[in-house]
Amino acid sequence: MRSLRTGLSLAALVTGAALLFAAPAAHAADTPLRDLAAAKGKVVGTAVTGSKLTGSYGDIAGAQFGSLTPGNAMKWGTVEPTQGSFNWTEADQIVAFAQAHNQQVRGHTLVWHSQNPSWLTNGTWTSAQLSSLLQNHISTEVGRYKGEIAAWDVVNEPFNEDGTYRPTLWYNGLGANYIAQALTWAHAADPAAKLYINDYNVEGVNAKSTALYDLVKSLKTAGVPIDGVGLQAHLILGQVPAGLQQNIQRFADLGVDVAITELDVRMALPADSAELAQQKADFKSVVAACAAVTRCVNITVWGFTDSDSWVPGTFPGYGAATPYDENYVPKPAYYGIAEALGGTQSTAGCAATYSVTSQWNTGFTGQVTIACTGTALSSWNASWTYGAGQQITQAWNAVCTQSGAAVTCTNASYNGTVPDGGSVTFGFNASWSGSNPVPVVTLG
Secondary structure, three states, X not given: OOOOOOOOOHHHHHOOOOOOOEEEOOHHHOOOHHHHHHHOOOEEEXXXXXXXXXXXXXXXXXXXXXXXXXXOOOOHHHHOOEOOEOOOHHHHHXXXXXXXXXXXXXXXXXXXXXXXXXHHHOOOOOHHHHHHHHHHHHHHHHHXXXXXXXXXXXXXXXXXXOOOEOOOHHHHHHOOXXXXXXXXXXXXXXXXXXXXXXXXOOOOOOHHHHHHHHHHHHHHHHOOOOOEEEEOOEEEOOOOOOOHHHHHHHHHOOOOEEEEEEEEEEEEXXXXXXXXXXXXXXXXXXXXXXXXXXOEEEEEEOOOEHHHXXXXXXXXXXXXXXXXXXXXXXXXXXHHHHHHOOOOOOOOEEEEEEEEEEEOOOEEEEEEEEEEEOOOEOOOEEEEEOOOOOEEEEEEOEEEEEEOOEEEEEEOOOOOOEOOOOEEEEEEEEEOEOEOOOOOOEEO
């Protein structure tokens, strides 16, 4: 098991000005990620939850991304919870949203060892019955969305870490040939859709990725319809494989497309500014590796906001794995993606800088400076979310309110105006216990 990065020491968190964080205030003015990607001949996408595609979540999903992947809506356990009874509600919703926002859809996933309905996993099937069930499922689902899905993750996670086949319902019942059969049936149901095999821990050159490479090579030789390889890229902070671009290129050299299908970078919580800076570098590195290979066609983040991430529920104590925080504010990682796609972060605008100026056993004094360049403010509010239970007890030069972990500070009657080239500063006292990580501040 790979080791997980631990957070910085408390002393590192509160020493000097190295951890000050400037949060861009004018995110909407930046070129959307989907446009930056398109200019590079790529598509940038996100996994989504259909029920959340409204409000800010829907606005960002529609504006920033050129493709959507249903996080769970197209998995077997969701679409056929009872044998012969199908539920397409959420899948249809995501497809309709994508069509309304001129987006592609990546179908996920047709054949997997997980999230299958109990009637399937608990059944006793002959090989012929199992083959018939699989063919019917693929033909029904792919056929329903014929012409509406750009690419399918047909087979998901077929290998063990050592490169042997994972012993699953499908492998045990049908042998390794289930992969070729699934691809063939999917192609018959929608000849225009690109068909992928998708797996994790195959981002670098290793036993597992080499097994996948050998499989794709053999399928191509046998004439089986295989169009692409998906590298999931569920990564740990600071552990982007050094051979990522080399690995992408060797799959491309087989004559297939490559996609980064489920990118996130998890870290120990609460996140601090050093971790967020490393996460930006990690996202930038992955996206740059894809951008450098012509046949790397898509980069999909597995949820764009920390409020819709699978990580905290699967890896207790870890999270903050996506490009946006829980309040839909872009994190440094967002700008890492943008920069790898040729975008630049505008230096014009207003930014808020948070710092801890002094600290004692039970409390600390902090301040936030709001500075503007190329623009001005007639009023302002600054907000952030504390990650370790800190509580503001007193504020000056601002009116600060706190609800749970969420803090909002608005200008006083005398300092709402921030001129171009000028700044204002407000301060506060607060309590802390155990740790005092620096939060990310956003202006509104």
